[in-house]
Amino acid sequence: MHPMVSDKVSNRESEETGAKARPAGKPRGRPRSFDRETALEKAILAFWEHGYEATSVSDLTRVMDIGAPSLYSAFGDKQSLFEEVVREYGVRYGSFADRALAEEPTAHAAVARMLREAAAEYTDPAHPHGCLVVHAATNCSTPEVEQSLRGRRNANIAAIRSRIEADVATGALPAGIDAAALARHTGAMIQGMSQQARDGASREELEALAEIAMANWPRT
Numbered sequence: 001m002h003p004m005v006s007d008k009v010s011n012r013e014s015e016e017t018g019a020k021a022r023p024a025g026k027p028r029g030r031p032r033s034f035d036r037e038t039a040l041e042k043a044i045l046a047f048w049e050h051g052y053e054a055t056s057v058s059d060l061t062r063v064m065d066i067g068a069p070s071l072y073s074a075f076g077d078k079q080s081l082f083e084e085v086v087r088e089y090g091v092r093y094g095s096f097a098d099r100a101l102a103e104e105p106t107a108h109a110a111v112a113r114m115l116r117e118a119a120a121e122y123t124d125p126a127h128p129h130g131c132l133v134v135h136a137a138t139n140c141s142t143p144e145v146e147q148s149l150r151g152r153r154n155a156n157i158a159a160i161r162s163r164i165e166a167d168v169a170t171g172a173l174p175a176g177i178d179a180a181a182l183a184r185h186t187g188a189m190i191q192g193m194s195q196q197a198r199d200g201a202s203r204e205e206l207e208a209l210a211e212i213a214m215a216n217w218p219r220t
Contacts, residue, residue, distance in 0.1 A: 115210035
């Protein structure tokens with residue numbers, strides 16, 4: 001065989017052997033060089049502090065300490081990231097309301113606990129004040145985001161109403177009570193406490209508001 005032909009055959013065989021040796025489907029490129037959970041926590045704090053509309057992609061890449069390509073690869077676009085942020089916020093910071101409704105024996109006890117814990121959570125110096133689900137909607141001009149946040153707030157009110165209605169059915173609350181209005185009153189208190197915390201109200205001041213709110217609750 002001609003030496004040049006032999007060299008070409010040898011090179012081709014070497015390339016084919018190398019191709020076969022490479023595992024099929026193995027991703028190329030460098031592995032992700034950041035911790036996803038840490039980056040997500042930083043995104044939660046950024047949206048919590050500034051709201052959805054005022055937090056840009058460049059703000060997110062800066063606080064998360066990642067490049068835009070990494071952000072899009074790991075989380076999708078800004079709206080997709082925000083949706084994950086809201087879900088994770090509910091797990092890490094916003095679950096106190098659900099726990100109160102699930103664990104307390106009456107609606108009165110559940111709402112009293114909810115308001116006390118809101119006073120503590122909304123003024124905790126370890127993170128931005130107030131509630132992300134309330135504050136992130138401020139000046140929001142993205143309909144899908146605004147609708148999603150509104151849906152979450154209304155779902156919370158619906159859960160409170162359901163608990164109130166259950167107490168009416170068992171006689172723990174008076175039969176003539178307006179469960180819908182009382183649930184909305186509670187929702188207004190929680191949302192108002194969030195804004196008050198943003199405006200600098202202390203935990204003690206919010207706890208005092210909670211006491212007044214509970215003093216007005218109907219009793220059997």
